[in-house]
Amino acid sequence: MSKFKKDSSREMPGVNTSSLPDIVFMLLFFFMVATTSKEVDPTVNVDSPEGSRATELTPYKQRSEVDFLYLGKPRNPARAAEFKMGFALSLDNVVQPTADGLYNTNAVGQWKKDKFDQKPARMTAPLEAVITCVKADKSAPSGLIFDIRKELQEINALTIAYAVRDNGLI
Amino acid sequence: MAKRELQEINAGSMADIAFLLLIFFLVTTTMDKDTAFIRSIPKKVIVKDPVPVEERNILSIKANNQNQLMVRGEIFSDPNKISEFILKFYRTNEKDNDPTNNFPMYSTATMSMIDAQLDKFDQQIEDAEKIGASKEMIEFFESSLKEWEKKKASLRLLGGEELREINGQAHVRIEVQQATEYSIFAKIQTEAEEALYELRNDRSMQLWGIPYSVLKRKVAQEKDKAFDEKAKLDLLEILYPTKIVEVTPKK
Structure with missing residues (x-):
C-alpha cells in the first residue's frame, strides 16, 4: 500500500500549441523584413x-x-549557339535576340531610358548619376562590356558599376 | 430546441499556413550583397587635337586576348603584384621630385596660390556672364571653382603651408582586348582599388589614426551629419584621386 498511488485514469495533458502560429508568424515577419527580394531570376547564368x-x-x-x-x-544550352561567343545579355529577364542571331547591345540605351522614365518621383537622381550595374560572368569577353558602356555613354547615363563577388566585405 | 454550443474554429492548421508562407519567403529571397566597382563614364565629346600626355603620367595596364598582362611595356606574370606597382607609381615622387625617373611629378600648392586661382575663376565667371558665353563654358568655370574651393578646405584641414598634389594628368590606363575575360578586367580594377585604399588608409592613419574604411562607412551611414568625416574623405581623395581610364578595345 503505497501512499502515492498511480492514478491510471489521469491522462498526460497535451502541450498547448495555440501559440505556435504566433512564433512562426514572428519568424515569418523577421524574414520578410530582413531580406531583399530577387527582382529577376536571370535567364542567363552569371558567375561573378x-x-x-x-x-x-x-x-x-x-x-x-x-x-x-x-x-x-x-x-x-540550345540557345547559346544563337549568340555571339555564346554570351547573351539579359535585360529584365528578356534575352535580347536579333535578326542576325547575334547578341544585341543596341537595346541597352532604350532599356535604360525606359527604366529612368518609370522611376518613382522620390528618386531624384539625374540620369547620369543613376547606377547601371553590369553583372557579367567571369569568362565573358570584355569587348561586350565595352559595347554596353558605349551604349550608356551615348545616352549620357554616365555611372557604371562592374559587379564582383567581394569576399573581404563583412 | 436545445441551444447549440458555439463551436470554436480549429486553429490547428494556422501554424501550417504560417510555415508555408515562411518557407516561401525563405526560398524566394536572396541574402547576398551586391558589390561592385563604381566608375564614371566620360562624357561624349569630340576633341580635335587632344592634349598630349607625358609618358611618365601614364600607367598602362594591358591584357590581351590570351589573358596575358603587360604593365608599362613589361610582361607581368603575377596579377597580384599590380597594386604594388601602382603604389610605386604614386609614391616615387611624393616627397621629392626626381626628374630622372619615369613617374609622375608632384606639384605644391600654397594657400595664396589657391586664393589666386579662386579669384581668377570668380572673375572668369563674371566675365563669361557679361559677354553671354555658352552654358557649358560657365558650367566648366563653376566646376573648376568648386574644385579649388575643395582644395582650400582640404589644405585648411591638413594644416601646414602647402598641399602636395600628384600631376593632374597622372592616371591608370586599363587597355583590354575584345576577348579578354571579364575576370581579368575585374582583377585589374581590384588591384587599382587595393592600391588606392592602401594609399588613403595609410595617410588617414598617419593624420588622424582612423582607418579609411571607418570614415567611408560613417559618411555612407549618416550622409547629412558626418561633415567632419566628409571633409576628411575629400582631402584623401584630393591627395590620391581615382583616375582610371578604360580604353575601348578595337574591333
Whole structure:
C-alpha cells in the first residue's frame, strides 16, 4: 500500500500549441523584413569574378535605385549557339535576340531610358548619376562590356558599376 | 430546441499556413550583397587635337586576348603584384621630385596660390556672364571653382603651408582586348582599388589614426551629419584621386 498511488485514469495533458502560429508568424515577419527580394531570376547564368575593396551597391538604399544588366551564358544550352561567343545579355529577364542571331547591345540605351522614365518621383537622381550595374560572368569577353558602356555613354547615363563577388566585405 | 454550443474554429492548421508562407519567403529571397566597382563614364565629346600626355603620367595596364598582362611595356606574370606597382607609381615622387625617373611629378600648392586661382575663376565667371558665353563654358568655370574651393578646405584641414598634389594628368590606363575575360578586367580594377585604399588608409592613419574604411562607412551611414568625416574623405581623395581610364578595345 503505497501512499502515492498511480492514478491510471489521469491522462498526460497535451502541450498547448495555440501559440505556435504566433512564433512562426514572428519568424515569418523577421524574414520578410530582413531580406531583399530577387527582382529577376536571370535567364542567363552569371558567375561573378572575385574582387576586393568593392563598394557595396545597396547598403542603405533600395535595390530598385540601381539598374541591373546580366551578361552570361543562356540557361538553355540550345540557345547559346544563337549568340555571339555564346554570351547573351539579359535585360529584365528578356534575352535580347536579333535578326542576325547575334547578341544585341543596341537595346541597352532604350532599356535604360525606359527604366529612368518609370522611376518613382522620390528618386531624384539625374540620369547620369543613376547606377547601371553590369553583372557579367567571369569568362565573358570584355569587348561586350565595352559595347554596353558605349551604349550608356551615348545616352549620357554616365555611372557604371562592374559587379564582383567581394569576399573581404563583412 | 436545445441551444447549440458555439463551436470554436480549429486553429490547428494556422501554424501550417504560417510555415508555408515562411518557407516561401525563405526560398524566394536572396541574402547576398551586391558589390561592385563604381566608375564614371566620360562624357561624349569630340576633341580635335587632344592634349598630349607625358609618358611618365601614364600607367598602362594591358591584357590581351590570351589573358596575358603587360604593365608599362613589361610582361607581368603575377596579377597580384599590380597594386604594388601602382603604389610605386604614386609614391616615387611624393616627397621629392626626381626628374630622372619615369613617374609622375608632384606639384605644391600654397594657400595664396589657391586664393589666386579662386579669384581668377570668380572673375572668369563674371566675365563669361557679361559677354553671354555658352552654358557649358560657365558650367566648366563653376566646376573648376568648386574644385579649388575643395582644395582650400582640404589644405585648411591638413594644416601646414602647402598641399602636395600628384600631376593632374597622372592616371591608370586599363587597355583590354575584345576577348579578354571579364575576370581579368575585374582583377585589374581590384588591384587599382587595393592600391588606392592602401594609399588613403595609410595617410588617414598617419593624420588622424582612423582607418579609411571607418570614415567611408560613417559618411555612407549618416550622409547629412558626418561633415567632419566628409571633409576628411575629400582631402584623401584630393591627395590620391581615382583616375582610371578604360580604353575601348578595337574591333
